[in-house]
Amino acid sequence: MDNVLLATKNLHRSFGGVHAVCDVTFNVPPGAIKAVIGPNGAGKTTLFNLIAGTLTPHQGEVLFRGRRITGRKPHAVAAMGIARTFQTTKLFGHMTVLENVMVGRHARTRSGFIAGMLNLPWTWREDRQTRDKAMAILENLDLTSYAPETASNLPFGRQRLVEFARALATEPTLLLLDEPAAGLNIYETQELAELIQRIRDRGITCLIVEHDMSLVMNISDEVVVLDQGKQIAEGPPAAIQRNPDVIRIYLGDDHA
């Protein structure tokens, strides 16, 4: 409870005979940056989907703050404080950047159908707060100038950042980042690393799926390694780098 924010226990999920995730068990301590790595097809995104509620595990449990969240629907998981970004950017293309981030505030706001239709005064205040908080996040990420732009018009790197901002708007305790560095160049990746650390310093725990080893090794406190759905290793980055099993799955037998 205190030293474990997220725990997965014997998570298992298959698709028509293929074991995408097989007996995966690990913990994420609060305030940590933990990375999940592994070759393609290792089951990393499936793992995220299991945690975030998009998929239901066939076996095993997911515990968040000690409570079972296995199989809860994504919107409920989000309301509990787990936010995620996606491998391929899933922005709301025809909406503005500001609106995208405002949607992130959805779980923390209340006005519903009736209040919305009648345009009740208390919704004005809530809407203003939503807008202000969204703008604050955009400022934090240096995106203020993009606020009124249609999201799909932004350059790719900025779009990734907007997705970040949107996830942050949910005021998460745990942030799941699915390959955040995908498609970013060296400078952007460096900025990303700093951003993730800033986020962690503000008290948000991060679980990252990543291929970019430099990013992983530089900023992670712990690393979990998956291969073909199975958990191969877990530990601090330095130990993982020297782990023969890990080396083998990446480079083949000769180098172990």
Place this chain on the structure above:
Amino acid sequence: MNLSQIVQYGLAGITVGSIYAITAIGFNIIYATTGVINFAQGEFLIVGAMTAISLSRIAPLPVAILGAVLITTVLGGLIEIVFIRPVKHASVLRLIVITIGLSILIREAMLHVWDEKVRSLPYFTGTPVSTVTILGAHISPQILWVLGVSAVIVVALTLFFRFTRTGRAMRACSDDRMAARLCGINDRWMVTLSFMLSAGIGAFAGCVISPVTQTQYDMGAPLAIKGFTVAIVGGLGNSMGAVAAGLFLGLLEALVMSQFATAYKDVVAIVVLLLILIFRPSGLFTRSDVSALRTV
């Protein structure tokens, strides 16, 4: 009900049911290659029958039917080329809406070309009153034609998809269009072909059932609904399931007709549709069998 009545209703049910099954297979073929539910599927049957009826005035019946099937097949291809293909990056929903519009246009065109009178093709063999006796029941030989044609269509399609290069290419497309394209398969042509195939078998089915149920310009929509129901019950894309489901629906309708008023016959299909959507949208016969028609 005595045995001969049961046989009578049963055969009537199977007859209509096999037409539903063919319509459902038509849905499946297009769905498999494009993910689109072709609302105009029912119209293919009617267009085929109407065309054959007109042609039969100037040509012997087999020629008329062949001509109608060919014309409808071409029509199906044209529809795809003109209305479906140019729509780039369309969501499945948009394409479905297009097919809805198409079904209306085709129906209205039929109304203006053929008017609203009820017509039918002549019986393939014999006369409207000739009968064949099976298990004490007197049935029209046309029923045997329907069952025979349906069986031939199903077998031919199975062979086509399993053993011919084009058939396998279509299956590849339905499994993974991008991969198929990378293998050199002309996926756009496969889509057109799927429309043509569905139109063709639809036309054939429409012709063979016409003497039994008569043909009227607006019968396409109810047929489409029932065909869709059968496709869903059998599992979208599963054509063996469609056959089973089609026969099931046909028999169910016959049962309802024998016990209640005829007016409620059409309601049966809709109720089945709603029930299956509510309880088991993936269909009763989910795709665990590896039959050659699996992806069709």
Place this chain on the structure above:
Amino acid sequence: MMRLRIYYPVIAGVLVIVTLHLVLAAADATYYMTQITMSAYYALVVIGLCLLMGYAGQISLGHAGFFAIGGYTVAVLTTYNLATHRSAPLVARCHSLGLLVEWQDLYGREILSFSPWVAFGAALLLTAIIALVIGMPVIRLKGHYLAMATLGFGLIVYRIALGTPILGQADGISNVPPFPLFDGLQVNGRAPFRVQNYYIAWTVVLTAVVLSLNLVHSRVGRALRSIHENEEAAHSLGVNTYRYKLAVFILSALFAAIGGALLTHYNGSVGPSEATVMKSVRYVAVVAVGGMANLWGVLLMGVLLNFLSLRGVFGTFDDAVFGGILIGMMILAPQGLLRASGVRAIVSRLAGRSHG
């Protein structure tokens, strides 16, 4: 507060409506108002459908069914003569609760039936329940499942309307009394009430538009748009996509039912032709050509196309026109006619924003 700019078109709309009245009165052609009034009630359906299709991204091929449920419910409840059962306990109870009214119909017969207010409330309740029952299992499935389920639903409503004696079967129900609102205003199709009903209809429609505008620009509207843009992302941000889609479905059904109920009082009758698949397809076509998520465009097209259809402008090609519109729109301009470049500048100026 709230961006007042979104209300400018409402004011413009009011001006247009009043101007139209004055023009018709000057030209001594107020009889056009009847068909405009009818078109307005039909437009109510497409406004709700616009919310469903344009914002929640769902398609319904059975909205004529909801329209018919609204119309038939009020028709049955306000015309079914309970006079002969006056002494039955249930009837007496209703009477003492003020739920029943006594009136004389066209033929001078004494009728004891439910008051139009009660009937209206019943229509709304029934519609909401049915929409809930149909929507609940189907909304979680892919779009075309809802399309088919609503198509099937619409067909059942049509069959029931056509085949049930108490609903008048092929003839429908006539002699539906007017709906007295308050202050002498009543929903009534007869000539003396023509102008009054013109304004009543437009008040109802504009109210619906204002409510919809408010919704679209609220937190819920944002959530709906996000669902339409990318449902998975919206879900991961805390939007209960299932509940929202279901809610919009029910809301759009209610709009349709209100249109049906009021039009039935206006026409004094309702028939199975209101529940046909073609009617449902028309509504979809109007939303498509108005620009799926463009409330004003949809309203404009709804009134215009229905008016033209009622005047018989399309002749025997009525259905074909709507079918053609549907296809044309989907292929050429899925964002609607009014989004086409030049027109868009004008419209967006009027509406103040992209989601007017």
